[in-house]
Amino acid sequence: MTGFFAKLKEGLGKTRASLLGRMRHVLSRGGVIDAASLEELEELLIAADLGVHTVTRLIDGLRRRTEGGERFDAARLTAAMREMIGEILRAGEAPLEVDRERPFVIMVIGVNGVGKTTTIAKLAAHYRGEGKKVLLAAGDTFRAAAIEQLEVWGTRAQVDLVKHQAGADSSAVLFDALQAARARGVDLLIADTAGRLHTRVNLMEELKKNKRVLRKQMERAPHEVLLVLDATNGQNAVQQAEQFSRELGVTGLALTKLDGTAKGGVIVNIIERLRLPVRFVGVGEGLRDLQPFVAEEFLAALFEEE
């Protein structure tokens, strides 16, 4: 776990270094926040993909406080901003509890290429490591070699897989997989789905059908509809989260690719708007590069010095 955290920190560190460095620059001009400094601070947060609306709200909060006579030096500014963002992030903190049902069914969805299949592999390895019996469902029957991709991961993570042929009906795969999961006494069933843009109405219908098929067979399944978001994405991730939530009742988020220089700040925006919990963050391409989302850690990695 410390490995994950270090990696996450390393990724976020790049942000932090520049964020803190520039904040210091902002503050070096007299130590008190004026209108120009606030504007610069606003840019810093926008650069982290927090989104202009969230940032405006945060900055307005600070501005009101300065107008109310509060004075901010470097330390207090960081603390105030940290507190404000932390409050939002904490609202998105709720670890996934997979022990409340058996089998616990996770349906993984998201737009193309965000990291669904890789995240599934990481989840499988994670829960298998906890001694759980995990089964995968190769629900992406559409993309070329998607089934083979999950198969390779299944082998690496040493978990079983239920698959049909390419081009088969994904609902049928999920149906069979859930049936198998129950017959084999599996603890956790994780279903892959084909990537799709949230604007593709027909494809959203297909996902709804997938979900219905699971629910028909098992009350309350899927217990988690996990939406995977790519930290490299900008504000469109908000649209993704909104649209997938509206259509499918997303219950949790996973944020991938935090090992790059992308800040993933859009998650602040999404938590604030949709009140969705972030279950995991992805920090690499390996099986172990998954970290449960902990608001304090995310925040610490963003704001704290080594």
Place this chain on the structure above:
Amino acid sequence: MFESLTQRLEGIFKKLRGRGTLNERDVGEALREIRVALLEADVNYTVVKSFVEKVRQRAVGAEVLASLTPAQQVIKIVNEELTRLMGAQGAELQWAPSAPTIVMMCGLQGSGKTTSTAKLAAKFRQEGKRPLMVAADIQRPAAIQQLQTLGKQIGVPVHVGGPGESPLRICQEAVRVAAAQHCDVLLLDTAGRLHVNTELMEELREIKARLQPHEVLLVVDAMTGQDAVNVAKAFHEAVQLDGVVLTKLDGDARGGAALSIREVTGAPIKFIGTGEKVEALEAFHPDRMASRILGMGDVLSLIDKVEAAYSQEQALELERKLQEDSFTLEDFSAQICQLKTMGPLEGLLDLIPGMKRLKDIQPDAKELVKVEAMISSMTMGERHNHALINGSRRKRIARGSGTTVQDVNRLLKQFAQMKKMMRSFGGVGKASKKLRRGHLPLPLG
């Protein structure tokens, strides 16, 4: 979104009516709105800053044209500047003087390299060339099979390395294979990598140095956020980009990354990806991208497509029928033939504001074949008056067309909905006129 930007700008300039020059205060206020619009579109904030400055210099003191409102004048300037920044239209690939031409695809994980590789190969093949795709992504599980599957689909050979071979070696070997098989264009599908991964960036640099590709294309997801500048800069520094492929533009991303990348690399965007199918690759239009980033949807593309498919008379005829409510299944069938000439429907309907929500009316190509079969199994009477089609007729039509009664039911429901929708849309001809003239407050036509 565009309307709201326009409205906001109109609000700012309310006081300033008719002719006159744009003063600094008004322009300043307008530029604040434009700044927000660009940031919302994910244009990098530094790029926004310099862009807004450029516009300010042009706009302050500019004369307002007689035919425009001040707000429109500002938007016109913004639009022109954006378009200019976005670069020339129709930037072409560079072809090697003697075959083979080598095209290297690179980018972050999940940006769409493999799909874009196949799309380009399919396009080249259609142009009569002999492409060879090279599976140089040995990182992602089953990436090779993905390319092979796509290769089979489009009838393009794929070169695959032996076990343990490095990507560089695979690419070098592919050059020999290309010569032996008389292939004249090589497409290198490299593994996705982070721009901060020094080892993998070095690998890319090495491939570039050894193979000297004629065209290095960065594949970028249109949904990319502020980080696009860092990514583009790093790839450009490592392998000198010749062009960019912007993918997943069939979604609703505003695509501000396009502007950021263009600004930091100077490399032109050469192609855009607009869907998962191998045909969904289009040439880049800077003007359309500019209006998209500004947030008015790709309305111009839509107008072009609609106008290409409908002649003036047809549009008028259709409009009349819709107005008189005499639009029949027969007309519907004719419509479908026409729609088919307009290319992928989903992409098209996605372009129309508000249309995305009309789920039941989005037919796919397979659906259309069925629909045609059902309509041709109807009697003339039925085609002209769909109300006639009762239960037993539905059964007969289903049998005759090799479909099910549910299919027929769905068709009739869709038809009714389509009639309703088209009536409210005011007919295609009228709609496109509406878009071009009155309702689009931009002097684009």
